[in-house]
Amino acid sequence: MTYYGIVASEGIVFGDVFHYEPFVPSISEKKINSADIDKNIKSYENICEKAKKEIQELIEQMPQRDTDKLKIFSAHIEIVSDVAINEEIRGYIANELYSPDYAINLVYDKYIKIISRSKDPLIRERAADLKDVKLRLLRLWFNVDNTSLSNLQKPVVVVASDLSPSDTATMKRENVLAILTEAGGITSHTAILAKSCGIPAVLGIPNITKELKPSETVIVDAIEGKVITNPTQDEIDYYAARKKEFNIKMEEAKSFLSIEPFTSDGVRIEIALNICSSDDRELAHRNYTDGVGLFRTEFLYMKNENLPTEEEQFEEYKKVLQAYKDKPVTIRTLDIGGDKKLPCLELPEEDNPFLGLRALRLCFDNLHIFKTQLRALYRASIYGNLWIMFPMVGSLEDFRLAKKITEEVKAELAAGGYDFRNDVKIGIMVEIPSIAVMADKVASEVDFASIGTNDLCQYLTAVDRLNPKVVQYYQVYHPALFRVIGNVAKAFREHGKPLSICGELSGDPLVTPVLIGMGIRKLSMNESSVAAVKKQISTLDMQSAKRIANTVLELETAEQVEAFLKSEAAQK
Amino acid sequence: MYSRRVVVQNKTGLHARPASDFVSMAKKIKSQITIKSIEEDVEVDAKSIVLLISLGAGKGTEVEITAKGEDEKEAVDSLVALIESKFGEE
Known part of the structure; x- marks a missing residue:
């Protein structure tokens, strides 16, 4: 049998099924004698x-x-x-x-x-x-064993209806060959985590938990998005060859991993990483990248039933900063709410969570959480080159308030006799359209910014990207998105302030020429995209980049943009 | 019966760790003990951590501690002293 789903992270794997069912008690009113x-x-x-x-x-x-x-x-x-x-x-x-x-x-x-x-x-x-x-x-x-993904004894293919953030954050990564779930799309937290750890994952496979038998051997084709049970000898041979092919392709791409990213006419583009922990596997990539462009700290908060303490956070940030030495490490403050829930924080149900109390707004409402994180960040600042980034900034007032709280935290630390660096850069995520429109004013006030293309696209097109009914309206190649990015890039260039792109678009080699052509010089992405993007940069010259960017700004629909970018890529 | 009022002064109020310290001291006492939030006018068993947390006595809340039994006076005095000591915070 073959089952189909959405590829969240590529690879081909042969492995044994491990069913993971988090304990969910079913309680009903029962009487005793x-x-x-x-x-x-x-x-x-x-x-x-x-x-x-x-x-x-x-x-x-x-x-x-x-x-x-x-x-x-x-x-x-x-x-x-x-x-x-x-x-x-x-x-x-x-x-x-x-x-x-x-x-x-x-x-x-x-x-x-x-x-x-x-x-x-x-x-x-x-x-x-x-x-x-x-x-x-x-x-x-109910006498149920305390199963968890944190003590997997051997390498397995994890099969679950869905994985919670705390499941993914605590799982024993080295024993997870692949992840298969019934729920989840390509921007879900499971997808983000799988991608950043390089674990092949196929999500959104209907009924997969019932279809697969415990311990049966399956082939996971996380390129085409297939899971194959009871494979024939032909299928086994075919996938063994595909696996080999894929590995060779990865090796070949790896030769681009370590190159310094220059365009063919000598313009240096910075390539930074998106990470979500201080895990040694994530830090292993530091030598061939220009720092961390996005440290998603929410995963620290998702790991446990309790909020991470100041000490825990301090150790985590210190480890990353030390690993990267002088290279900038951009740490985003807690971005929770929307699709991301916290086991350690009771959040009210909202009708429109993506438009609700999330990220910075939630921090303003829970000042102690925000201040604890800022304290830990500043205390860790002496170990490297820290940039602090606020998510979900909608107005300059938001930014000013966050900065004021930052100043209070610094004063408290100084009074407590703590050392910290005074030159930490303070910047914002550009993901709410209102702040993108204000880019010229924003650029004169913040130290830097990074465009979060996933959220920006969703807010710009008014599409809840997790709602399957409207997902076709979530157009990542929408020309409006490129126009907005172009305007923000222009404003930051004029003010001489650093601007980077993080989010899915940044790791898409098709889009690399457009972004560089618009004047962007720093791209932050998952490790799995680095080789392909560096390869793309090495064959690009500035004149064609500008031409491609200008053409995209004149196109009318997402379909046209995609077709145009594909035709450009095919000409190489 | 013996009662005294005191204002919670430590930063985190009577939750989590301070609540746990408070309850473990209360449990060593033989008398029945209650704690009341003056503002909310709610009185609960001081030997229950869950009730104590539900009381929600944050910094600045005035509470009344009441004991009834053979060691009522020492009981109230020592619990008031614990609150006044700010549970070792700061």
Whole structure:
């Protein structure tokens, strides 16, 4: 059988299926027999004891210096032994004859609701602790193993209906041969992570979790977007050859990886990386790139049920800054909301999350989260060349407020006797059309900017890119997008301020001539795109780049732009 | 019965770690203890961390601690002292 999906990250893999099902309890109102009250209370007490033991073991495995985390898990033990909760749960079992799982769910949900409604954000965060404890108890009640992707024993093809950010952030990457999911598009967090780690991934395959048997060997063709089960000998031979071919192509492309990116007439283009952690695999690419153009810090926040502490963040940023020495490392402050949810933060449901409380707006609303991150960033600044970038800036007021908070954090650090660099560059993401329109004013005020083409395209074309019903309206080659990029590029060139492009467009070799022709000199992309883009640059001269850019600005539709860029590429 | 009022002065208020410290001290006490947020007029069992967190006593909240039992006076005094010590913050 062959199953079809969307390729999120390329490669060809032969491997064994590993089904990953995160624990989702199914709870319904169940009654117990009045004769069994004592027995049920006893079972409830038993799972509480088991839960305490599990948490205790977690605590013992944690490094001692991580005091914040240790305290959080100690608080979890307190919650399990909480008098009020235990009394209510026992009451429901004894008086209402509710089965313990139903009672646990009821009582915990009640307090989760109360705490989530608090006006104090510090208190709201604690709802995550109750949720964590609740899930642990219910998992123990249903006697389900604590499976996770963090302890994969051998290399496997991971199959899941969807992967949550915390699944992808904690998975043991070296044992993940490929990822297959039912949900997800090419801009989902799973896709972003797979691409940045170079793990082949095919997403959006209907019913794949039911179709594949545990441990069966499959062929994943993450070039054409196919998964093949029970392959014939012919298919095996064919894919073995394709795999070899693909590897040779990758090797060949790799020869371009390490070249210094000059156009054929000698213009140096900076190629920076998009990364999402300080993982050694991501840092391994530092020698042939010009720094980090986008460090997506939200993955730090997605890893755990708790917010990352100042110390954790400091260590993470320090490691990246040290690895890149003098090369600029652009770290984007927390960009959460929209499609990205946090396990450690209770966010209200919104009708239009992409137009809602996300990124910088969310940070303004949760100042302590924002300030903790800024403190960690400034403390780490002495270890390298730090650039701080704010996401979702819609107006100069947004930028000024963020900068004012930054100044407050610096003053607090100075008062606390901390060292930090005073010359950290402060810039913005250009992704909201209003700020792109204001580019000339913006360019005189910010130190730098980077155009986030995924969000800019979505806001410009008014398309929710995760809504499959309207996805055909999300046109990455829309001429309007190129006109906006051209105007922003002009404004930044006139003010002599650095401008880069991050987002999918930056890693698309078809578009490279247009961007360079518009005067952009820095492109930031996933590692997997670097070789192809460098190759494209090496065969490009400025005169053709300008001609291609000017032509694109005169075209009428996305279809025309795409056809034109493909015809240009074919002429080489 | 013995009661005293005190204002929460530490930066993070009575949540997470301070709440945990408060509850572990309260649990060592024999008397029944309650804590009340004056502003919200809500009173809860001081030996329950979940109720204490739900009380939402942030910095600047005035609370009343009440104990009933053989060690009521020491109980209230030591819990008030703990709040006044700002739980070692700053």
